[in-house]
Amino acid sequence: MSEVITAVYEITADDPAARAALVAVEQSHELPTELAPDNAVRDSLARVRTVEARPGRPALVTVDYPADLAGAELGQLLVLLLGNVSLQDGVRLVDLELPADLAAALPGPRLGVAGVRALVGEPERALLATALKPVGMTIEQFAALAYDLAAGGLHVLKEDQGVADQRWAPFAERVPRIAEAVRRANEDTGGRGVYLPAVNGAAARFDEQVRFARDHGAHGVLVMPGIAGFAALARAAECFPGGVVLAHPSFLGGFTASASHGIAPDVLFGTLLRLAGADVSVFPSWGGRFSLSRDQCLAIAEAARRPLHALPPMLPAPGGGMSIDRAPELLAAYGPDTVFLIGADLQRGGNPRRAAERLLAVTRG
């Protein structure tokens, strides 16, 4: 038997089996089967394997896609899994299984958990991160904040995703200055904090910005796959070998906002972004400003780290309104192979360095 990609969907419909059959056709041939040539019906038509009715819940459906349909391309895999049916309500992708050779052909994390840990010099304990914000600050303000937070012991200093190439702190002037501030903080304190500027240029400009970051003291980049495309993660890794690729979920929420549609958060922020090449995947944790549940968040962390063919594990990065006081609870829940992202709370009280030290202390207690 030929290899298959198996997608698991939750289907909300009066007749889930009929709907499942439509999904299988829509996502492969997109043509009524009686019109397709015999060779295409044999070779490239997806087929429903199981339909499990579940009283009071959406039916659970498995669809097998001939693996050759993906053409060993991430983009084409996404087209298969949810391309056209993303435009219909009632179909939600909740799991997938890939053949080993397809998984091996996809980018996957270059650094993964071990690589990021090696870079920041922290072999086992929780990793701590913050966002440099707000946009509109001057370069001096950004550099001072970065210095303080790096000196306070944070491992990852990423720019806010809205910090782009604006007049208040243009990319080409800002990046070297913040990198220098982080370098000085590391030197002054013996730390090894990494600095990840946000890269939001279009196409060729994206490549230029990643290479500029690489050549001017940054340690990786923040990429928004919802804006730049999923392939931008692997592209960043190509343009910046050895750099950390951090995925930010901006503009990806369309897939997770409805319970009857889209993609389960663990599949999107866990499995798919890991396959796409993120080393760190930021997502909105429960109890913050966003609406994922505790179970959904822990499932993302599990999907980031569980065995998946030969792919390295990825670091989940819960964020979105986290606080220093909640860090011990979050650490207990997520475990140490996690990047805890705490933003505004480190700027409260006017002493970011001390706040960072306090965060470090409560997570090392």
Added chain:
Amino acid sequence: MSEVITAVYEITADDPAARAALVAVEQSHELPTELAPDNAVRDSLARVRTVEARPGRPALVTVDYPADLAGAELGQLLVLLLGNVSLQDGVRLVDLELPADLAAALPGPRLGVAGVRALVGEPERALLATALKPVGMTIEQFAALAYDLAAGGLHVLKEDQGVADQRWAPFAERVPRIAEAVRRANEDTGGRGVYLPAVNGAAARFDEQVRFARDHGAHGVLVMPGIAGFAALARAAECFPGGVVLAHPSFLGGFTASASHGIAPDVLFGTLLRLAGADVSVFPSWGGRFSLSRDQCLAIAEAARRPLHALPPMLPAPGGGMSIDRAPELLAAYGPDTVFLIGADLQRGGNPRRAAERLLAVTRG
């Protein structure tokens, strides 16, 4: 007063004014305002302009963003308009207004309505398109189908979005052969049909595929901004000057599936894809396999063509289960500055050329 980008949101919340204030902060500073430096509060904080309660409907809210926040970049504009709040329910982007100089800095259609019409040699009547499918056909089968449909008088022959670089018809072998079939059909019938292969390679491979298409007889490309990123549309136009850039909505449905979340279809498939550089924007029309309403579809067409600073109008391309018999009704509704996309129905009956001729006849009647 400085220039602003005005976003109009529908907000579903118990206290829409309070929620609107949170949206303005989230989408600009992403930091409580009491923690932001004075210069950033002055320069880069978004502000709620109006909140209109509407009994029984979501409140209508306008938010003004300092225009410099977009940094004249499409990606950053998308971050502003819906980046983080896409992860929250209850906020839907329903309109936007840009300053003229920002609109001028964004890609916009290179060909637009007039350019595509000039290419296909049809100055005023409706344009007719089809999808070459199903995936899994051999190159010979694709070429034969393309010949028949082009000879039947269709203006645009695009590949199905799931036709990528698979073993049954690899991209580099397929594209020249289909292009040659369309060229022959044009020569045999005096037509000027254009062939648009689907481009789904990642990053650098995307550029290569577009240039390959340019150099091997294609007339443009099909791009999926939901997969490749919105910037891929302009990138395709850069790599293929004079080529048609057709945007396909695969994987974009997350934004439009819920009435209380995401982006109104006319803003997404009309305004934003036009700003991003699509010449033709495919969307699922009413009455087909997808769920947009008639009003939503006509609003997309309106957004594609209405005056928008100096941007050329774009061609809306309703598709998704359209039939020859419905074409006159659709033509009456959408008007002639439209690409009507009809797929499977042209393959019914086993004579695609005759079906195409019939479609042409019913839309010329």
